[in-house]
Amino acid sequence: MKPVKILIAGGNGFVGRQICQLAAQQGIHIVSLSRTGQPLTLLNDTPTCIEWVKADVFDVDSWRAHLQDCTAVLHSIGIIEEKPEQGLTFERVILESTRVVALAAKQKSIRRFVYLSASAGAPETPQTYMDNKVAAENFLRTLGFSLTILRPGLIYGSDKPETIIENEQIQQLLTDPHIGPHIRAHRPLPVESVAKVALRACLQDMDELLDVDAIERIATENL
Numbered sequence: 001m002k003p004v005k006i007l008i009a010g011g012n013g014f015v016g017r018q019i020c021q022l023a024a025q026q027g028i029h030i031v032s033l034s035r036t037g038q039p040l041t042l043l044n045d046t047p048t049c050i051e052w053v054k055a056d057v058f059d060v061d062s063w064r065a066h067l068q069d070c071t072a073v074l075h076s077i078g079i080i081e082e083k084p085e086q087g088l089t090f091e092r093v094i095l096e097s098t099r100v101v102a103l104a105a106k107q108k109s110i111r112r113f114v115y116l117s118a119s120a121g122a123p124e125t126p127q128t129y130m131d132n133k134v135a136a137e138n139f140l141r142t143l144g145f146s147l148t149i150l151r152p153g154l155i156y157g158s159d160k161p162e163t164i165i166e167n168e169q170i171q172q173l174l175t176d177p178h179i180g181p182h183i184r185a186h187r188p189l190p191v192e193s194v195a196k197v198a199l200r201a202c203l204q205d206m207d208e209l210l211d212v213d214a215i216e217r218i219a220t221e222n223l
Contacts, residue, residue, distance in 0.1 A: 007031040010077035018195035072112035072202040073105040090132045098136035113145035119153040119186040148201040157191035193219035
């Protein structure tokens with residue numbers, strides 16, 4: 001069996017870091033691709049099975065070699081707020097980066113691709129954000145990958161304290177008999193659950209589309 005090697009585009013992000021930590025606990029070879037490289041919090045304590053690659057995702061030649069021998073690629077690059085003056089738009093960061101990573105993976109004949117998308121009904125999700133997530137999903141479907149798309153709602157965790165507050169607010173809304181039934185399918189999930197399922201999807205074939213219910217269910221299963 002071919003040794004497992006996973007490239008995570010956005011491996012230094014909120015979810016990406018959690019995936020890397022879970023993978024390291026299992027000794028899985030991970031290549032984390034990000035603009036910043038190794039997290040400052042891990043400068044003196046990083047597992048040898050993780051390669052922190054600092055590169056511009058749009059400069060494919062600077063990181064293409066790291067795709068060699070990869071068994072799966074996971075895309076978790078994203079932003080929640082546009083900054084057009086810095087070139088950070090939903091179209092570029094979400095859709096265009098997905099295209100770049102997916103085409104590079106396809107050229108290397110990598111079979112498995114996992115995409116971190118989002119639930120369309122999550123509260124306060126900008127429509128342009130979702131439009132580009134959906135466009136990225138549709139593009140990936142044209143490439144013939146063994147593909148799994150995760151669609152969580154709000155992802156919360158201690159590394160982003162503001163998400164803890166947002167989760168508490170949404171949990172209160174979920175108890176409202178008029179509002180709760182309409183948003184339950186898009187309820188928040190802990191980052192640990194999303195990361196666990198994303199990593200599992202890199203290791204084995206799964207359904208193409210995993211919504212909040214599916215992510216929550218799989219996260220509680222024993223591997």
